[in-house]
Amino acid sequence: MKTKTNLFEAIIHGIFLILGLITVGCVLLISVYLIISGIPAIREIGLLDFLFGDTWASTASEPKYGILPFILTSIYGTAGAIILGVPVGFLTAVYLAKVAPIQVKNVMEQAVGLLAGIPSVVYGLVGMMVLVPGIRELFDIPDGAGLLAAIIVLAVMILPSIIKMSITALEAVPKEYEDASLALGATPEETYFRVSVPAAKSGIAAAVVLGVGRAIGEAMAVMMVAGNVPNMPDSLFQSVRFLTTAVASEMSYSSGLQRQALFSIALVLFLFIMLINAALNFFLKGERNK
Amino acid sequence: MISNRRKMFLWTVRGAMYLAAVLTGALTLFIMGYVLLKGIPNVTWELLSTKPSYLSGNIGILPDILNTVYIVIAALAIVLPLGVGAAVYLTEYASSKKIVAVIEYAAEALSGIPSIIYGLVGMLMFSNSFGTCLMSGALTLVIMNLPTIMRSTQESLKTVPQAYREGAFGLGAGKWRVIRTVVLPQCLDGVLTGCILSVGRILGESAALLFTAGFAHALNGFFEGLSSAGATLTVALYVYAKEQGEFEVAFAIAAILMILSFIINLSAVMVTKYFQRRNAV
Numbered sequence: 001m002k003t004k005t006n007l008f009e010a011i012i013h014g015i016f017l018i019l020g021l022i023t024v025g026c027v028l029l030i031s032v033y034l035i036i037s038g039i040p041a042i043r044e045i046g047l048l049d050f051l052f053g054d055t056w057a058s059t060a061s062e063p064k065y066g067i068l069p070f071i072l073t074s075i076y077g078t079a080g081a082i083i084l085g086v087p088v089g090f091l092t093a094v095y096l097a098k099v100a101p102i103q104v105k106n107v108m109e110q111a112v113g114l115l116a117g118i119p120s121v122v123y124g125l126v127g128m129m130v131l132v133p134g135i136r137e138l139f140d141i142p143d144g145a146g147l148l149a150a151i152i153v154l155a156v157m158i159l160p161s162i163i164k165m166s167i168t169a170l171e172a173v174p175k176e177y178e179d180a181s182l183a184l185g186a187t188p189e190e191t192y193f194r195v196s197v198p199a200a201k202s203g204i205a206a207a208v209v210l211g212v213g214r215a216i217g218e219a220m221a222v223m224m225v226a227g228n229v230p231n232m233p234d235s236l237f238q239s240v241r242f243l244t245t246a247v248a249s250e251m252s253y254s255s256g257l258q259r260q261a262l263f264s265i266a267l268v269l270f271l272f273i274m275l276i277n278a279a280l281n282f283f284l285k286g287e288r289n290k
Numbered sequence: 291m292i293s294n295r296r297k298m299f300l301w302t303v304r305g306a307m308y309l310a311a312v313l314t315g316a317l318t319l320f321i322m323g324y325v326l327l328k329g330i331p332n333v334t335w336e337l338l339s340t341k342p343s344y345l346s347g348n349i350g351i352l353p354d355i356l357n358t359v360y361i362v363i364a365a366l367a368i369v370l371p372l373g374v375g376a377a378v379y380l381t382e383y384a385s386s387k388k389i390v391a392v393i394e395y396a397a398e399a400l401s402g403i404p405s406i407i408y409g410l411v412g413m414l415m416f417s418n419s420f421g422t423c424l425m426s427g428a429l430t431l432v433i434m435n436l437p438t439i440m441r442s443t444q445e446s447l448k449t450v451p452q453a454y455r456e457g458a459f460g461l462g463a464g465k466w467r468v469i470r471t472v473v474l475p476q477c478l479d480g481v482l483t484g485c486i487l488s489v490g491r492i493l494g495e496s497a498a499l500l501f502t503a504g505f506a507h508a509l510n511g512f513f514e515g516l517s518s519a520g521a522t523l524t525v526a527l528y529v530y531a532k533e534q535g536e537f538e539v540a541f542a543i544a545a546i547l548m549i550l551s552f553i554i555n556l557s558a559v560m561v562t563k564y565f566q567r568r569n570a571v
Contacts, residue, residue, distance in 0.1 A: 005464060012466040016383050019375030023440065024396040026433045030403065030411050037414060091310030099307065108311070110555070111318040117551035118321065119494030121527045122544045126321055128531060129328075156317060163314070187292065189303045217404025219497040220524075224532055244406045244497075251410070251501055266410050270403070277402045281395075 031270075038267030041065070041260035050264065056230040056241075058250060058258045065261045067268065073233045073240040074272070077147060077222070078215040081154035086208055088155075089162030093207075096163070097170035098192045109167075116160035124224030127153040132225055141237050145227035148236040153221050158211035165210060169203020170196055202286035209283060213276045217269070219244035243269045322548060329545025332538045341509045349530075349539050353507045357424060357520035360512055361503065362492050364428035365435065366485060372432070373439025374474075374481060380440075381447040382469055397437040405498040408434050412502040425516045427503025431492050438491065439484040446480025447473065479565035483558060490554040493547060496524040505529050523547055 042050050045065045053066020096105050131152055136144030173196045181191040227239025228249055247262050254262055340350030384390045412430030420426050450473050458468040504519030523543050531540035
């Protein structure tokens with residue numbers, strides 16, 4: 001009787017262990033698949049030619065597979081989105097966490113939640129219909145689809161996660177810190193920006209890194225507004241391709257070396273994301289150890 | 291009292307904060323208002339209840355709606371046991387801190403991977419063996435949503451008081467029986483919240499589905515649908531807007547997606563409130 005129950009419990013334990021390890025298995029599987037399918041093209045093209053080649057002409061009679069334009073576009077695009085999105089998101093978060101009346105805060109938090117739930121294709125659609133014609137009219141250029149439009153769309157898309165995470169970090173600052181600062185005669189605004197914000201800095205840094213991850217990984221919205229021509233990102237109005245959209249735009253009709261090169265691009269993107277994840281973990285650990 | 295320099299700082303900071311908050315609010319209002327105003331007039335019964343036909347030039351999104359429903363059902367049916375099981379293992383069984391750390395790290399890594407990479411890997415793993423079909427898409431979504439379900443279940447498992455477990459053990463119940471009859475019923479709220487969040491994510495997903503589930507608009511039953519290619523609402527939006535230039539249909543779908551995401555946000559809030567009240571009693 002006893003051994004029978006023990007066996008039964010051991011089997012159940014084993015089943016749950018397997019279920020627990022599925023997550024780990026998935027991560028390993030994804031990494032292995034990406035590496036295996038990404039390496040051959042890099043080998044054939046040559047690592048340096050692939051990473052630092054400045055022309056992508058995959059369908060030319062003499063194909064060239066240089067992804068420097070995509071890498072630079074992804075970096076510029078993300079940096080631009082951060083430059084636009086972070087100040088707005090950060091200041092909104094300080095306002096909501098510290099200044100806003102409770103009703104305003106509740107309404108705004110709901111609104112930000114909704115903004116976070118909007119599918120990326122809807123952002124892309126609004127960008128296509130409002131932003132792209134807007135940029136074309138405003139700057140008097142033939143086509144508004146390009147780097148600038150992508151940057152603005154990405155900035156709006158990372159706003160909710162930056163606001164949410166910064167609010168959480170700011171609200172975790174002990175009330176005593178602020179009370180002490182106020183008691184010393186600092187104004188409320190000085191207290192928020194000179195005491196609360198520095199105290200919440202690793203949480204806010206994590207929010208920014210999360211924003212970077214979102215921006216660099218976004219594909220569909222960018223695909224709809226960035227123009228999709230594999231140019232070097234020389235100007236804000238240039239029609240460009242990101243790492244993500246480079247994969248998405250040729251996948252459906254690619255074959256042979258071209259297809260393998262797309263997998264290599266995905267591998268490069270994956271490595272970027274892993275770096276960003278590591279940075280995120282670093283900042284979150286700082287937050288927890290405080 | 292306050293020096294001019296401090297006053298300057300005060301007013302700049304105050305101005306900047308209000309400006310940023312107003313900008314965020316205005317952006318949210320604008321996007322929602324714009325999509326709803328442009329989209330709702332185009333949402334007609336005919337659009338919702340027919341399938342597209344090249345012969346008559348008719349555009350209907352019924353197949354896309356059904357595909358979305360199928361893929362949500364299929365993905366949830368698979369991811370629920372996996373996610374809940376993983377959470378149970380982490381909180382109830384795992385005795386080694388290392389394993390817990392590894393699993394949690396893996397879950398974090400999964401939630402950071404962009405959906406286009408899921409799409410690509412899903413294509414390699416599933417579409418190459420099952421073909422481009424809704425099932426391949428659903429399996430890809432299973433991997434994507436595993437961390438969501440796992441984490442929300444785990445959060446609510448942690449709130450089940452240790453005394454409940456000890457009480458049940460004291461009455462002579464085995465571990466599995468305690469989990470099944472005492473612990474799991476208590477964490478229903480976490481499972482439900484996880485489901486709602488996942489449904490939201492699945493509804494909004496497009497990049498991961500483009501290459502795994504394809505973009506056909508055929509009208510199918512459930513099982514037949516799962517084994518054939520099909521576009522969900524988001525993918526259909528993309529195809530109509532970007533490839534076919536049918537902006538009215540695209541806006542109609544966008545408005546529907548927007549309303550669905552209102553409902554999802556609202557129900558997530560309501561579930562949390564309901565269980566908070568129930569647990570407080």
